[in-house]
Amino acid sequence: MIAEALFFSAVLFIIGVVGVLIRRNAIIIFMCVELMLTAVNLSFIALARLHGSATGQVFVLFVMTVAAAEAAVGLAIVISIFRHHKSVDLRNINLLKG
Amino acid sequence: MLQELAAVDTHPLAETAARFVGLLPLLPLAGFLVNGALSLASSYKRGPADPSAAGAHDGTAAEQVAAHGSDHDAVARHPYAAITSVVGTLMPALSFALAIAIFLAMVSAGDFSTPYVRSYFDWMVTGDLQIRWAFQLDQLSMVMVLVITGVGTLIHIFSIGYMRDDPGYPRFFAYLNLFVAFMLVLVLGASYPVMFVGWEGVGLCSYLLIGYWYNVKSNADAGLKAFIVNRIGDVGFLMAMFMIFANLHTLDITAVNAAAPSLGFNSALVTTICLFLFMGCVGKSAQLPLYVWLPDAMAGPTPVSALIHAATMVTAGVYLIARSSALFVMSPAACITVAVVGTLTALFAATIGLKQWDIKKVLAYSTISQLGYMFMGVGVGAYAAGMFHLITHAFFKALLFLGSGSVIFAMHRAYHHTGNHDDAQDMRNMGGLRKYMPWTFALMWIATLAIAGVPPFSGFFSKDGILGAVFERAQHGTLAEATWLGMPGSAVLYALYGLGLLTALLTAIYMTRLMLYTFHGPNRTGEAERAQLREAPWSMTGPLVVLGVLSAVGGWLDLPATLPLGPVGLLDKWLEPVVGAATATAAGVVGEGVTSTEYVLIAVAVAIAVLGIVIALVRLRPAALLPKRDALPEHGIEKLLENKYYIDELYDDAIVTPLVSGSRNILWKGIDRGIIDSFFVNGSAALSRGVGWVGSQFQSGETGAYAWAIAIGALAVLGAFTFR
Amino acid sequence: MNTLVYTFHFYLFGLIAIASALAFVTRKSAVAAALWLVNTMFCLSALFVMLDAQFVAAVQVLVYAGAIMVVFLFVVMLLNLGEASEVTDIRSLGGKLTAGFVGLLMLAELFSLSRLKFPRLMGAMTDHANVVNPVSAPLFHEFLLPFEVTSVVLLVAVIGAVVLAKRGPKAQ
Incomplete structure (x- = not known):
């Protein structure tokens, strides 16, 4: 089942990538990133299973923590941007431009 | 390499003073470092006042204007003058003493045919190219070392007086010491690249010393001209080195000479190598067509002209050909080219010398002319004769330059006292100096007789040696049998002999002219100045006396068999191990003893020299000569000669x-x-x-x-x- | 557990996860997308269980499906972005095709990279009674320092989120 799990992981990850590429809603892009992280988590779990070791699962916990932190900060940014632009459309948001 | 090292240990010179050969250039180098440090220290203390022409004692009129204008009071001597004088002259003197010791060791070691090579460190080692920093002592380099250190020391002593009040005193001695060091590297180098280091080093010193008073633009330009023209020749030297290495896979002089026959007699390859080598010599030794830098080089202080541009550096080309004799005898065509260029230069420069008014310019063209003689000698494979003329020329030309320096010194001092801004080097402003400078007068006449070729002075023997060799080679030997540009070598050599005689006639004329206008006839300096004219101090006249003696008796170094006034052919025998084989190859059949023809040749040569002097004495009227400011413009051929055939202008228009x-x-x-x-x-x-x-x-x-x-x-x- | 039943369920949850994910990226409404993502998360946690990571599966449901996605939904509601027509969200057909092409290409590369022979099925990992211990032991021994650092990261994130989301004095 390891191969299947890795297959699912890859497909989910790519769906996340494609989502990031085709969506313009900042919140949905965030969700895509969460999907990608979770897909990677699946790989971790599968490989931990393969090696019969729990270390991979520990890493999954770390990834989840970071994902939670990222979601918190990211959503706060989205809120403050929305206040400014009245929009979460990425086309309107080019603050990175120097 | 192990074999070579063993050979060095068992060499007859191994345990003698010769093992200190490395010290020869190191001593003047130490002098350079000390004097250079003093110069830097003083310029640090006093600010960059050094290059000012104040107190400068010769050079162009513009320079003297600057000198008089800026500093009319008595000039204070340089604060480090004393220590500079001691170190600056002691180091070449010590080098000379060491050279004498090595020479005595060589004499007592008797005959040895392999040179003593002392290697110090690996210099360039890449693949096939194995160049060690090595010095080579043999009879040929010994002769050069003695000339350089001996004449060099005398000129250093002369400079103490001549440069007395110069603000850049330590700098002058630093350059002069550095020159001696590089010149010794040049003659001692055991491989062409080491030689080349010295070759370029003396070029550098020449540049530095010509432009010594560099705040006058014409002096700096003259230095640049010398440097650039020399580079043209150096390309030839480099090309020759590349070709030698490409074909013989070595650059050690001994090895190259041993392997030279493998290049093939009269092959295009060996001819090309030799011609490239000669190109280097043409630049360094101021031959046609690259001679133009040497007359301009007279912008430097007169001791520099004596040491570098008469006695030593410019003869490096002659030395290089003698060094590479084994290569040159392989190519009769190249040899004849060398001789032809030498002869034409000798004649060409002598004609220009006929109409020059600047006393140093006359001597400069005379030097070019005499260098041409030397190339005539080494060109026809008479290496000992060429080297002999090199030595005697070092004596009498150094004497002439130092004597002219003495005259300029006196003239300048006189002008300095009276505030006159006339040209202290123009002979039209001189005249009748024999009353005021009797020593210089007498000694310069000795040198004049020597250069003119009047027996028994040294120049007679050396010049006769060369002319005799040319005549002999025209009769038999590889050169006579060769063809040169479609002409039979024999005919070419006979023509060269004739031109050589003509040059000798002209030499006698222009030298007598120089003496007449400078020392004879009425004095043209002016009343006020006349009172100030007097002989230079003994520190300057002393070296002149020594050189005078050497110029007079130098001929005994190599007496011809025809005139057995003492031991015959000393220099010939001394150089035999180095150039004997090459000379024999060029000579072909060895002549059978003394013939009546040789007496005829000697008689002709003497007659020519005397005839030249007589012509000058009869034709020239020093009494009718006007000072420079009143002189009338010349016409016709005289104008052509005075303007040096407009060669500089031609080069300007055609090349520059x-x-x-x-x-x-x-x-x-x-x-x-x-x-x-x-x-x-x-x-x-x-x-x-x-x-x-x-x-x-x-x-x-x-x-x-x-x-x-x-x-x-x-x-x-x-x-x-x-x-x- | 029966192998066939196991395999069936594995594929079932995997395919549901993928289908949900596809639905998630293609929904115009942010609320619908978020709900489809929650579904994916549930399916993944089921896969975790089947891969003997029961504890992580529980955390997945609690943290991801529970906490994080609720926050997302909360923000969507807060900003009133629920209307699908409000944002012309999905790009042009060309952009979608290009993105799909890039995704397929990446997938193909991933597969060609992972041509390793994995064992089809492995034996039981540990006793199913004790599921927390295998995770907690390394977490609090081997990875104690990273664990503590993670707590600091979370703290910083909380403070940062508060600072960012707070209305500035200008806005008032």
């Missing part, structure tokens, strides 16, 4: 001007500004700007675009892993 305008119009405006600036420089700027613009389009600030970039980048990285 096209070069400059070509550089300006094609290289600068066309290539530099048109192609390099607009295409490469501005083009690369535009390219950067374009790339930057493209890059800036990626920096849109739109995260979507960044996400795409990341995705495509990840795709590429994964692809790289996939298709590895």
